[in-house]
Amino acid sequence: MISLAHPIRRKRVLPGLSLSLGTTLLYVALIILLPVVALVLKGAAIGPERFVAIVTSPRTVAAFKITLLAATAATIINALYGLLMAWVLVRYEFPGKRILDALMDVPFALPTAVAGLALTALFSANGWFGSLLDAAGISVVYTIWGIIIAMTFTSIPFVVRTVQPVLEDLDPALEQAAETLGASPFTVFRRIVLPAILPAWLAGATVSFARSLGEFGAVVFIAGNIPMKTEIASLLAFIRLAEYDYNGAAVIALCLLAIALVLLVVSNILQHWASRYREANR
Numbered sequence: 001m002i003s004l005a006h007p008i009r010r011k012r013v014l015p016g017l018s019l020s021l022g023t024t025l026l027y028v029a030l031i032i033l034l035p036v037v038a039l040v041l042k043g044a045a046i047g048p049e050r051f052v053a054i055v056t057s058p059r060t061v062a063a064f065k066i067t068l069l070a071a072t073a074a075t076i077i078n079a080l081y082g083l084l085m086a087w088v089l090v091r092y093e094f095p096g097k098r099i100l101d102a103l104m105d106v107p108f109a110l111p112t113a114v115a116g117l118a119l120t121a122l123f124s125a126n127g128w129f130g131s132l133l134d135a136a137g138i139s140v141v142y143t144i145w146g147i148i149i150a151m152t153f154t155s156i157p158f159v160v161r162t163v164q165p166v167l168e169d170l171d172p173a174l175e176q177a178a179e180t181l182g183a184s185p186f187t188v189f190r191r192i193v194l195p196a197i198l199p200a201w202l203a204g205a206t207v208s209f210a211r212s213l214g215e216f217g218a219v220v221f222i223a224g225n226i227p228m229k230t231e232i233a234s235l236l237a238f239i240r241l242a243e244y245d246y247n248g249a250a251v252i253a254l255c256l257l258a259i260a261l262v263l264l265v266v267s268n269i270l271q272h273w274a275s276r277y278r279e280a281n282r
Helices: 017-044 048-055 058-091 097-103 112-123 128-135 144-169 172-180 185-213 217-223 233-242 246-280
Strands: none
Touching (some): 017 246, 048 246, 058 097, 058 233, 112 128, 112 144, 185 246, 217 233, 233 246
């Protein structure tokens, strides 16, 4: 008879909790928290009057308006297109599906500056797309439309990759049962599919919006960087650094950081909601 007085312990592949947690916290402190704290301290040292003066200057306000407007438009496009693309990749089989699935990760792998150069070449007046649009009297390069296209390109994978696994885990028996009861395809989508994917869809759109706010490389080439017209906030911060205006750069960066942190908190809440919803419906 085998004695159970000394239970067999599983051999840990990774180090113990203390070493693992300590290494992780050290990495977070050095790579993430230290730069953030330095930025916050730099912004706090400016003083409230100077801080408000920088934020409310006409050029800064215009840069934030352009950034928020373009990021909102790009997020709406990504939310719709990303949901459609995730649906196609999950629900249909067709030649080249794996290639199309892999192409969704190209914005992650491609340097944003390269993406900006490629988009500028495509949408310039003599480019493949730009020549057709220019004949119709539509200009993309050096306009806010170019900024929207650049932000859309760099942030589309967040929606696709967030919604796609939720659709894959969705039990098709629920939809089949609704169809046998006489529900139309739109009703099935509205009453069964949409509630299941809504938290993940909103989370992906939120992260997409946060990514668009901080975009720089893809926008700087196609926007033209015209003050008060096509100058985004991240570019204005870079210009302030080039002018040795460290206070102005710190204030703009701090505002972008605050917005991004709020959006990431919202995204985490939505993802937690999505995981609880999936657990409750299993």
